[in-house]
Amino acid sequence: MKNTVVVGAQFGDEGKAKITDLLASNADFIIRYQGGCNAGHTVVVDNVKYKFHLVPSGILYENKTCFIGAGIVIYPENFKNEIEELMAQGVKKEQFEKNLKISPLANITMPWHIDLDGAGEDNLGKNKIGTTKKGIGPTYTDKYARIGIRIEDLFNDEALNNKLDIILPLKNKTLDKVYGLKTYTKDEVLEKLREYKELFAPYVCFDWQDVLRDAKENKTILFEGAQGVMLDIDYGTYPFVTSSNPIAGGAAVGGGMGPRTIEEAIGVFKAYVTRVGEGPFITELTDDIGDKIQTIGAEFGVTTGRKRRCGWFDGVIAKYSVLVGGITAIALTKLDVFDTFDEIKLCIAYRNKKTGDITESYPTNVVEHYDFEPVYKTFKGWNVDITKIKNYDELPLNAKVYLEYLESYLNVPIKIISTGPDREQTIFKEKV
Ligand code: GDP
Ligand code: IMO
Ligand code: MG
Numbered sequence: 093m094k095n096t097v098v099v100g101a102q103f104g105d106e107g108k109a110k111i112t113d114l115l116a117s118n119a120d121f122i123i124r125y126q127g128g129c130n131a132g133h134t135v136v137v138d139n140v141k142y143k144f145h146l147v148p149s150g151i152l153y154e155n156k157t158c159f160i161g162a163g164i165v166i167y168p169e170n171f172k173n174e175i176e177e178l179m180a181q182g183v184k185k186e187q188f189e190k191n192l193k194i195s196p197l198a199n200i201t202m203p204w205h206i207d208l209d210g211a212g213e214d215n216l217g218k219n220k221i222g223t224t225k226k227g228i229g230p231t232y233t234d235k236y237a238r239i240g241i242r243i244e245d246l247f248n249d250e251a252l253n254n255k256l257d258i259i260l261p262l263k264n265k266t267l268d269k270v271y272g273l274k275t276y277t278k279d280e281v282l283e284k285l286r287e288y289k290e291l292f293a294p295y296v297c298f299d300w301q302d303v304l305r306d307a308k309e310n311k312t313i314l315f316e317g318a319q320g321v322m323l324d325i326d327y328g329t330y331p332f333v334t335s336s337n338p339i340a341g342g343a344a345v346g347g348g349m350g351p352r353t354i355e356e357a358i359g360v361f362k363a364y365v366t367r368v369g370e371g372p373f374i375t376e377l378t379d380d381i382g383d384k385i386q387t388i389g390a391e392f393g394v395t396t397g398r399k400r401r402c403g404w405f406d407g408v409i410a411k412y413s414v415l416v417g418g419i420t421a422i423a424l425t426k427l428d429v430f431d432t433f434d435e436i437k438l439c440i441a442y443r444n445k446k447t448g449d450i451t452e453s454y455p456t457n458v459v460e461h462y463d464f465e466p467v468y469k470t471f472k473g474w475n476v477d478i479t480k481i482k483n484y485d486e487l488p489l490n491a492k493v494y495l496e497y498l499e500s501y502l503n504v505p506i507k508i509i510s511t512g513p514d515r516e517q518t519i520f521k522e523k524v
Contacts, residue, residue, distance in 0.1 A: 093118040093524060094355035095313040097125075097343040098423075100320030101359035101413045103367040104338075105393070105400065107425030107510055108360045109133030112149040112316045114508075114515055115358075115524065119314035121157045121307040122150030125346030126336035127318030128165040128201060128231065129174070130224040132394025136513040142181060143394055145174050148316050151183060151192060157307070159297070162197035163336065163346020165231040166243070167206070168288045193297035195348070196244035200288065204263045204276065205230040211271040221332055222369030224395050232325075232335035234259075243296055246289040256281060300348075308349045315343035315354065321417040322409060329458045332371025340418035358507070358524065359419030361410060363427045363436075366400040368393045372461035375403035375439045389429045404437040404468065407501055412454035414504055421524065423508035424498070427491065428517070433473040436494060439466035440501070471497070479512045484521045495521075 096119075098112045113135040116122050129145035136142075137152060144151075146166060148158035160166065179185060205227030212229065213220045223229060234240045239259050245252045256278060264275040297303055307313055319338040322328045327339060336342065340357035344350060364385055367373050377385065382402045385391070391400035413419065430436050441452045442464035450467060474488035481487055487495075487509075499506045509519040 093312055095315075095353055096356040096358055096524070097315035097317060097340045097354050099317045099340050099357055099359050099417050099419060100323075100338055101361045101417055101419060101422075102320050102365050102406075102409065103322045104318075104320040105132070105366055105368070105391075106320060106360040106362050107423075108317060109135050109144060109149045110425065110510060110513060110515075111358065111360050111423045111508060112314060113137075113152065114518060115314055116150035116153055116156055118312060119150065119156065120311035121159065122148040122314045122316055123159040123161050123347050124148045124164055124316045124318065125161045125343045126163040126338060127334065128226060128228050129167050129170040130226045130228045130334060130395060131318035132396075133318070134394055134513070137515055139514070140181065141513075142178065142183075143174075144178075145395065146171050147174055147178065147192065150314065150316075151178065151187065154187060156191060157303070157311075158192050159303070160192075160194045160198060161346045162195045162348050163342065164195070164198045165201050165228060165235070166194070166198050167201035167226055168291055170226065172291055189294050192295050193300070193303065194243055194292060194295045195300055196242065196247075196296055196298060198243050199231055199235045199240040200243060200246075201227040201231040202241060202263075202281075203284065204267060205234070207267060207273050208271070211273060215271075220370060222371070224369075226395070229335045241285075243292055246285060246292065247296070252285060253282075304348055308353055313349070313353060315347050317343065321359075321413040324416070327416040329371045329461070332369065332458065339416060356524070357418045357420045358423050359413060359417055359421070359504070360423045360425060361405070362425050363405060363430060364389070365403045365406050365409070366391050368396065368398050368400050372458050373401055373403055374408075374442060374461055374464050375406045375466045376401055377403045384433075385429060388432070389426055404439055404466070405498075406439045406466070407498075408439060408442055408452060408454050410502055411452075414502055419504060421522075422499070422502065422504050422506040423510065424495065424506050425510035427495075427509055428477075428479045428511045430473060431477055431479070432475065434475070435473055436471045437468040438471065438494075438498065438501075440469050441467040443467050469497075479517055481511060482519060484509070484519050487519070
């Protein structure tokens with residue numbers, strides 16, 4: 093397999109973890125490059141469901157190095173719970189200690205980041221973003237304001253102490269004076285930071301330069317994205333986005349091995365679109381069809397348990413996502429959700445409701461999105477259970493017609509088709 097990045101190509105939850113887990117069997121080194129525990133990634137193996145937030149999905153294999161890169165933000169409490177839950181499901185402690193590595197450069201989500209995420213949302217009122225409340229925005233804000241606490245800081249007591257003297261008064265002022273929230277004493281923060289040091293110590297990869305150099309020179313690398321292109325801080329439906337870069341380019345930054353390490357970018361698309369949180373959604377279905385997709389697709393958020401909004405596949409977004417996401421191949425998931433549908437729609441353009449103008453180009457200013465309605469091309473359903481089909485040729489003709497149209501419309505090969513949550517429920521249309 094080429095060095096590959098798995099990129100969410102819509103609004104997150106496309107089934108990236110299933111694809112990452114699958115491809116991880118052919119990789120040696122799996123690296124998460126952005127985001128934090130806002131991600132909720134599900135892998136199903138032999139009917140057992142594993143949930144990941146920060147840990148790369150490759151941890152289920154015994155001999156794969158799983159690296160949490162510099163571009164990640166880590167909420168320690170969540171990390172601790174995640175490891176404990178995975179251990180309770182049988183992933184061995186030794187496996188974590190041997191295979192899981194954390195970049196010392198990753199930023200830590202501090203308790204005030206969680207407070208400020210909630211307070212920021214309350215402040216926005218009806219304009220809220222609908223964040224996962226995992227402190228993502230405030231942690232990245234501080235990182236870029238150069239007042240973040242990184243994992244490596246935990247291991248230098250004096251420097252950490254000095255850093256806190258700069259950061260804490262500033263944070264307390266914001267908490268108290270801007271939002272009227274509880275402040276933190278230096279002693280309680282130092283105590284927390286000592287706990288964090290103990291928590292992370294077994295995993296921190298101080299020789300990360302050698303480890304990445306070795307990966308770059310000798311290993312097959314799989315970059316695991318979180319969220320999706322339309323939640324990208326630069327290219328997504330700003331401001332209804334996350335605070336990092338899920339696009340393939342983000343892997344070059346957050347992964348730390350440069351852009352030329354990436355040889356293939358697999359964009360994971362669902363056969364329809366879902367979105368959790370607020371923000372415009374041109375192909376959203378608020379009728380029975382949307383409910384049917386939501387029910388059959390079991391569309392609930394892994395991190396927050398929220399019902400996901402559902403709609404038809406948006407080709408305008410998909411073309412844009414291929415461009416800015418840097419996508420070179422497609423994995424299409426959840427095709428099986430349409431097994432009982434008589435017809436399936438695909439949005440191929442937007443019509444401006446005021447002027448009647450048609451556009452095939454994605455309008456980046458989201459305030460304009462409310463002016464558009466989708467223009468659909470309709471396909472016949474197949475009314476066949478495809479969940480056990482292993483070869484592309486065995487798919488019903490109507491499914492192939494839909495897939496081939498999509499492939500030529502996007503001008504990118506569909507290499508993987510997923511027909512169920514399990515590893516086994518996968519069709520490789522082309523070798524990856
Ligand atoms: P991620 O965040 O992109 O990794 O995706 P999530 O795990 O949040 O959501 C995808 C959901 O769809 C999970 O419950 C998966 O187990 C499930 N899933 C993945 N691929 C398929 C598929 O092809 N068919 C069906 N029915 N479920 C799938
Ligand atoms: P995975 O990796 C779907 C959404 C939130 C909200 C917006 C900003 O499982 O695909 P944040 O907490 O990041 O500040 O929230 O982004 N969001 C996701 N939606 N899947 C995710 O991750 C998401 N991570 C964040 O719902 O709309
Ligand atoms: Mg998810």
